[in-house]
Amino acid sequence: EDQVTQSPEALRLQEGESSSLNCSYTVSGLRGLFWYRQDPGKGPEFLFTLYSAGEEKEKERLKATLTKKESFLHITAPKPEDSATYLCAVQATSGSRLTFGEGTQLTVNP
Amino acid sequence: KAGVTQTPRYLIKTRGQQVTLSCSPISGHRSVSWYQQTPGQGLQFLFEYFSETQRNKGNFPGRFSGRQFSNSRSEMNVSTLELGDSALYLCASSQTRPTLWYEQYFGPGTRLTVT
Numbered sequence: 257e258d259q260v261t262q263s264p265e266a267l268r269l270q271e272g273e274s275s276s277l278n279c280s281y282t283v284s285g286l287r288g289l290f291w292y293r294q295d296p297g298k299g300p301e302f303l304f305t306l307y308s309a310g311e312e313k314e315k316e317r318l319k320a321t322l323t324k325k326e327s328f329l330h331i332t333a334p335k336p337e338d339s340a341t342y343l344c345a346v347q348a349t350s351g352s353r354l355t356f357g358e359g360t361q362l363t364v365n366p
Numbered sequence: 367k368a369g370v371t372q373t374p375r376y377l378i379k380t381r382g383q384q385v386t387l388s389c390s391p392i393s394g395h396r397s398v399s400w401y402q403q404t405p406g407q408g409l410q411f412l413f414e415y416f417s418e419t420q421r422n423k424g425n426f427p428g429r430f431s432g433r434q435f436s437n438s439r440s441e442m443n444v445s446t447l448e449l450g451d452s453a454l455y456l457c458a459s460s461q462t463r464p465t466l467w468y469e470q471y472f473g474p475g476t477r478l479t480v481t
Contacts, residue, residue: 290469290470297477298474299458299474299475300409300472302469302470302471305469343409345409351422352397352399352421352422352468353411353414353424354399354401354409354411354458356401356409357408358408359408
């Protein structure tokens, strides 16, 4: 059974204080690892897809990396508008469903 | 390009009733997936439809069903509602071209409350 574990559950940062979110996974053949951002009362917003170990992708202050067992979402010099829940999901080669972690709730204080 | 739309956005039902939720995918997307999100269980996969056929199904009871129409719009139905069915129901659509097949884009969700 595919499993995704995210840590920490919650993270509080000061504006400008860089940090990383972790996503550990076990999957029977990884097709892709996905990062989403979710604001309260809204649907998840797609951020990145990573397909193979060693791959990195960047978008503004966010950078996602992938190894064979985990992924990191690095947040550089965050701003209050980066506050949200960040979700990690994996998709196995055996099917199209996404298996999600519980998410990391990020709060960035001004 | 318009995003995924879901209707209604909010719904209050009574135990024992049934409910139908609707999802319109992004134009050109032919795959539609449904997920249930609750504080205790997180996001869980319900089922996926492609070209009007259910391709994949999660571990939910038979009270949860869905269908897809020829224009790729999808509906999901929950019969005999239980209190535990209260959740945010999310629809996601994806393209079919190989390089973009796997990225799923979510709608705003339908918040269902069962009393």
